[in-house]
Amino acid sequence: MGVRLVVPDRPGFGLSDPHPGRRVMDWPDDVRALMEHLDVDRFAVLSLSGGAAYALACAHAFGDRVHAVGVLGGAPPPDVPWPWPRWVPERVRAAAHRPTRAAALLAPMFAPAALRPAMIPRYLQARLNPADRRVIGRPAVRRILAETFSEGLRNGSAVLAEDRALLFRPWGFSLSSVRQRVHIWHGTQDWLVPVSMGRVLSAMLPDCTAHWFPGEGHFLVFDHAEEIYAALRP
Numbered sequence: 380m381g382v383r384l385v386v387p388d389r390p391g392f393g394l395s396d397p398h399p400g401r402r403v404m405d406w407p408d409d410v411r412a413l414m415e416h417l418d419v420d421r422f423a424v425l426s427l428s429g430g431a432a433y434a435l436a437c438a439h440a441f442g443d444r445v446h447a448v449g450v451l452g453g454a455p456p457p458d459v460p461w462p463w464p465r466w467v468p469e470r471v472r473a474a475a476h477r478p479t480r481a482a483a484l485l486a487p488m489f490a491p492a493a494l495r496p497a498m499i500p501r502y503l504q505a506r507l508n509p510a511d512r513r514v515i516g517r518p519a520v521r522r523i524l525a526e527t528f529s530e531g532l533r534n535g536s537a538v539l540a541e542d543r544a545l546l547f548r549p550w551g552f553s554l555s556s557v558r559q560r561v562h563i564w565h566g567t568q569d570w571l572v573p574v575s576m577g578r579v580l581s582a583m584l585p586d587c588t589a590h591w592f593p594g595e596g597h598f599l600v601f602d603h604a605e606e607i608y609a610a611l612r613p
Contacts, residue, residue, distance in 0.1 A: 382608045385422075387413055389433065391538030392531045404551035406433045407440035414444075423611040425449040427600065428572060429543060431580070432456065432550050438559050439552040447611045448561040452569050452597045454576040455583055456550045496528040508568040511596035520601055554583045561587045562610050564603065566595030 389406065390398035398405065414422065421444050426434035431453025438445045503524075504515040514520055532539065561584045565577035574591065581589040588610075592599055600607060 380605055380608045381612060385413070385417065385419075388531070389542060391534060391541070393533060397534075397538065401545075402548070402551055403432050403436050403545055404440070407437050410437055411441075420444065421446050421613070423447040423449065423613075425451070425607070425611060426453060427451045428453065428597065429546055432546055435554065435557055435561070436550065436552060438557045438561070442558075445559055446613050448557070448559050449607060449611050450561060450563045450577075450580070451600050451607070452565055452572045452577065453563065453580055454546070454572050455580040456554065457547050458549070496532040497525040499528045500524040506570075508570050508596045510566065510568055510594055511570070511598050514596070514598045514601050517601075520598070554580075555585060557584060558586065562607075563587060563589045564592065564599060564607060565589070566592045566597065566599045568594055569597045571597040 387409065388395035390396060390401055390409075414420075424434040424437045424445055424447075426449065428451070431450045434448055434450060434453075438448045500515050500521045504512050504521075507515070515524065563577055563581050565572075565574050567574045569577075577589070577591075581587045592603070595602075
């Protein structure tokens with residue numbers, strides 16, 4: 380597809396060292412070191428789900444070095460009221476925006492994932508919308524997701540809880556500072572990150588092209604990778 384895809388692990392995931400007390404805006408420093416090591420000057424950033432905060436942080440920090448931004452199924456920052464997915468317990472909704480408690484509160488929710496991370500795709504397939512169930516039902520996709528979750532959670536679920544808790548704290552920059560063209564791709568039947576969140580995010584960005592996919596879900600990238608990569612190529 381004419382793309383060089385570089386996918387670094389955030390701190391604590393996979394073989395990446397933990398970074399205690401980190402914030403969203405610490406991530407561009409890691410990306411800067413990586414890009415210098417790879418001798419890459421300009422690049423695009425692409426995110427899935429909770430990665431939106433980190434992709435947009437790179438756009439804010441790198442300016443013209445980032446020529447385009449892609450967000451797949453992303454949510455807005457915590458400055459605006461979130462239309463929470465219906466499966467999130469009310470006690471989590473009430474306490475998630477309290478930084479001192481968020482990670483501790485989320486940890487029990489993610490703890491079972493670390494026991495058998497390779498089974499997460501089957502769990503998602505059982506609870507998500509029909510479009511995502513069809514995608515995850517493909518053996519190749521289920522294998523990719525099983526390997527991804529197993530490698531990412533090799534150090535346990537605490538890092539996942541902390542990573543998610545960061546998204547409920549101020550991200551450290553204003554979306555109005557993101558001047559690059561941002562492409563949003565979002566399925567209207569996404570049950571993990573409802574499309575209403577994507578619509579709020581798109582309205583907050585100065586230069587945004589939103590692509591809404593009727594009837595599709597959170598894992599639409601498996602069917603639309605070529606057009607997504609084409610939109611982000613310089």
